[in-house]
Amino acid sequence: MSTIDEKTIIEALSGLKHPQTGQDIISGDIVQGITIRDGNVGFLLAVHPDIAEAFEDIRLACEERIRALPGVLSATVVLTAHQSAPSLSSSGTSSGGSAKGKPPPDETIPEVFTRIKSVIAVASGKGGVGKSTVAVNLAAALAQMQGEDGQSFKIGLLDADIYGPSLPKLLNVTEKPELDETKKIYPIERFGMQTMSIGYMVQEAQAMVWRGPMVQGALLQMLNDVAWPELDILVLDLPPGTGDIQLTIAQKIPVTGALVVTTPQNLAVADVRRSINMFDKTKTPVIGILENMAWMSGPNGERLHPFGTGGGESIAAETLNPFLGGLVLDPALQEAADAGQPVITYAPDSLAAGVFVELAQTVTAAVKDLTP
Ligand SMILES: Nc1ncnc2c1ncn2[C@@H]1O[C@H](COP(=O)(O)OP(=O)(O)O)[C@@H](O)[C@H]1O
Numbered sequence: 605m606s607t608i609d610e611k612t613i614i615e616a617l618s619g620l621k622h623p624q625t626g627q628d629i630i631s632g633d634i635v636q637g638i639t640i641r642d643g644n645v646g647f648l649l650a651v652h653p654d655i656a657e658a659f660e661d662i663r664l665a666c667e668e669r670i671r672a673l674p675g676v677l678s679a680t681v682v683l684t685a686h687q688s689a690p691s692l693s694s695s696g697t698s699s700g701g702s703a704k705g706k707p708p709p710d711e712t713i714p715e716v717f718t719r720i721k722s723v724i725a726v727a728s729g730k731g732g733v734g735k736s737t738v739a740v741n742l743a744a745a746l747a748q749m750q751g752e753d754g755q756s757f758k759i760g761l762l763d764a765d766i767y768g769p770s771l772p773k774l775l776n777v778t779e780k781p782e783l784d785e786t787k788k789i790y791p792i793e794r795f796g797m798q799t800m801s802i803g804y805m806v807q808e809a810q811a812m813v814w815r816g817p818m819v820q821g822a823l824l825q826m827l828n829d830v831a832w833p834e835l836d837i838l839v840l841d842l843p844p845g846t847g848d849i850q851l852t853i854a855q856k857i858p859v860t861g862a863l864v865v866t867t868p869q870n871l872a873v874a875d876v877r878r879s880i881n882m883f884d885k886t887k888t889p890v891i892g893i894l895e896n897m898a899w900m901s902g903p904n905g906e907r908l909h910p911f912g913t914g915g916g917e918s919i920a921a922e923t924l925n926p927f928l929g930g931l932v933l934d935p936a937l938q939e940a941a942d943a944g945q946p947v948i949t950y951a952p953d954s955l956a957a958g959v960f961v962e963l964a965q966t967v968t969a970a971v972k973d974l975t976p
Pocket residue numbers: 728730731732733734735736737738770896897931932933934935937938941
C-alpha cells in the first residue's frame with residue numbers, strides 16, 4: 605500500500621498552469637493547506653475572484669490528478685474565491701415569525717445554522733483591542749457552563765478574522781484539521797470547544813494578503829464545508845472594522861447577538877460607533893459593550909485606570925446599549941495566551957478568569973432572552 609504525502613501531491617500537480625499567467629500553479633503559491641487523512645486529500649486554490657471562473661478547469665484537473673494517485677480515496681479541491689460575493693440586497697426581508705432553530709427561507713443563509721442554536725459575534729471597531737482574547741475566553745467559559753437540562757453547553761468557536769487568525773496561537777493548534785470521506789473538514793476540539801480557523805489551513809502571512817471576496821468565500825467555507833456538530837452557541841471572532849466582510853457576515857449569518865469590545869480611550873469611540881451602526885443596520889441585537897483593559901489591580905488591591913475611564917460607558921449610553929463593564933488588564937491573560945490556553949483553565953483564580961465566568965453568565969442570559 606502506498607502512502608500519500610504532500611510531496612506526492614505536489615508532484616502530481618506540477619505542470620498545471622495558471623490560465624492567465626501560464627505560471628505553474630505549484631510555484632505560484634496558489635496551492636495551500638494540503639490536508640491528508642487516510643487517503644482523503646484536500647487543499648485550497650487561493651486565486652483572485654476575477655479569475656475564479658477560469659480556474660474551475662484547473663480545480664477539476666487537480667481533483668482528477670489527485671484521485672488518480674494510488675492510495676487516494678477522495679480529493680477535494682476548493683477555490684477560495686469559489687463563492688461569489690453575496691448580493692447585499694437579496695436578503696433584506698424581515699423574518700419576524702421564523703420558528704426557532706429554523707432560518708428564514710433564504711438560501712443565502714448557510715444550512716449549517718439549522719444545527720447551531722445561537723451565534724454570538726465578538727466585534728470591535730479596530731484591531732488590537734482584545735477581540736480575540738474575549739472571543740476565546742468567553743467561549744471557554746461558556747463551555748464550562750451547563751444548560752437548564754444539566755448538560756454542558758456545546759460550544760463552537762469560529763475565527764472569522766481571516767486576515768489575522770488568532771486561534772492557532774491562542775489554543776496552540778499546530779495540527780491540520782482532518783477530512784472525512786464526505787469531504788467535510790472536522791473542527792478541532794480544544795478545552796471542550798469545537799474550533800475552526802483559516803489559520804489551521806494556511807499560514808497567517810498568506811491569509812493577510814487575501815482580498816474581500818476571497819475572504820468571504822473562505823469564511824462561508826468554514827461554515828458550509830466544516831462538519832460542525834450540533835451547537836448551543838457558536839462564538840464568532842469577527843474581523844475588526846466595518847467593511848464589506850463584516851456586513852456580509854451580519855447579513856449571511858443569523859447572529860443572535862453581538863458583543864462589542866472597546867478600550868477606555870476616547871480615540872476608539874468613533875470606530876465603535878461605526879461598528880454599532882452596522883449592527884443596527886442589519887438588525888443585529890447588541891448584547892452590550894465590553895471595555896477591555898479597563899483597569900488593573902494596584903498594590904493594595906485598588907483599581908488603577910492606566911488608560912483612562914469612561915470610553916465604553918459613554919458609548920453605551922450614547923447608543924442606548926448595555927454596558928457590560930470592564931475587563932481587567934491582567935498579565936495572566938497574556939501568559940495564558942502564550943501558553944496556548946484560555947485563562948480560566950490556565951489561571952482559574954485570576955481576576956480575568958472571574959470576569960469571563962461572569963461575562964459567560966451575562967451572555968447566556970441575553971441569548972435566552974433573544975431566542976424565541
Ligand atoms: N485585558 C487584557 N490584559 C492583558 N493583555 C491583554 C488584554 N486584552 C488583550 N490583551 C493582549 O493584547 C494583545 C491584543 O489582543 P487580541 O485579543 O489579539 O486583540 P484583537 O483580536 O482585537 O486584535 C494580545 O497580546 C493580548 O494578549
